[in-house]
Amino acid sequence: MTNEPDEVVDAELVDDNHLPAAVEPTPTARPLVDRHTILRPNAPIPTTADLPTYTEADFRISEETAELLDEAPPENTSRTYKSARDQFEKWCRDNGRVHLPCTTATFVEYVGHLIRADKSPSTIQVAMSAIRSNHPDGQQPGMKEAREALRKHARGWAQRRTPKKAVGIRSDMLAALVATCTTDTDADYPKAARDAALLTLGWGMLSRRSELAHLLIEQLVIDNDGIHVLVAFSKTDQAAKGETTFVPANPDDPATCPVVRVRAWLEELRRQGITTGPLFRHINRGGTIRSRTGPRGDFLTPDAIGAIVKTRAKLANLPDPTRITAHGLRRGPAQEIAEAGEDPTGQGRWKAGSITVRKHYVEPAQGKANNTITAMRRKKAEQAAKQAGEADE
Secondary structure, three states: OOOOOOOOOOOOOOOOOOOOOOOOOOOOOOEEOEEEOOOOOOOOOOOOHHOOOOOOOOOOHHHHHHHHHHHOOOOHHHHHHHHHHHHHHHHHHHHHOOOOOOOOHHHHHHHHHHHHHHOOHHHHHHHHHHHHHHHOOOOOOOOOOHHHHHHHHHHHHHOOOOOOOOOOHHHHHHHHHHHOOOOOOOOOHHHHHHHHHHHHHHOOOOOOOOHHHHHHHHHHEEEEEEOOEEEEEOOOOOOOEEEEEEEEEOOOHHHHHHHHHHHHHHHHHHHHOOOEEOOOOOOOOOOOOOOOOOOOOOOOOOHHHHHHHHHHHHOOOOOOOOOOOOOHHHHHHHHHHHHHHOOHHHOOOOOOOOOOHHHHHHHHHHHHOOOHHHHHHHHHHHHHHHHHHHHHH
């Protein structure tokens, strides 16, 4: 035996039946190309090595941003979409199908169900949008087959149905509506003043009911010759860039003059201690304006605007008052403007080149004014009158 120290050897003790796992080789980077890839000359082929490395921070949003995302969409859109989604979910449940995320086959079958029920193309389109917008990005069902089925249905629908259009509130009808806004009692005066202002201002600005419902006192600038109205956002201005519309006074008829009527309503608001905030508000039976709670707060809803117009139409004993809606405040003046040879696009805040304006206002007015049969009869009448005059000589 020697006194030299034992040699230490690095080793690993292992069970004979469990050898150490082999080290996996580093995977080679895979190319990232498909049939849509376009490579410029001398450009390298992209690979998985070029992909960024994401962390949790790339997927988190702040509490403030979450609150913005959770803010309610426009009231009408939210209610309509919720109803459409609820109906789809019930149909899926009744038919043993998954509603979220649904398959393209389920989506197409539901569209077919709506078509067989002879729903209007616009109703089906809303349902399709509501369902798809409820799905996470990348999980929406395909649209191609459903869109084609809807297109065929729309053609047949157009042949079978006559579109229902709102009755346009013309100048004489506006006068009749405003004439109902008179009262001998102090308790009824605030509603009369409010409704007269609402009718005349809405008519002069060719307003949508939602625009009237969202107006603020601060958004009006009143001069003797008219009112400048800032429409902060609208159906065609979802980004809320804002647009100002000038509503001219009507000195020839103070009863329907928006300047007279809006000033009277603002004076009543001041009398009740209100100088800022919503322009059109709820009024109780005693004629008092009280603050309200709820998502709308002190604002009238678009439905309430519609109810005011319908109530005044009944009081005015207009023919078939059930067909008169708040949209008539937009349609009526647009028709009169077009018939006078002018374009209502700007006054009504339609998009430039709007197909709606051309199809529903300008072209009908031009067809009426330039009708060839009317022109023929007029020429015949002129010729007959000329011949009769020559015979008398």
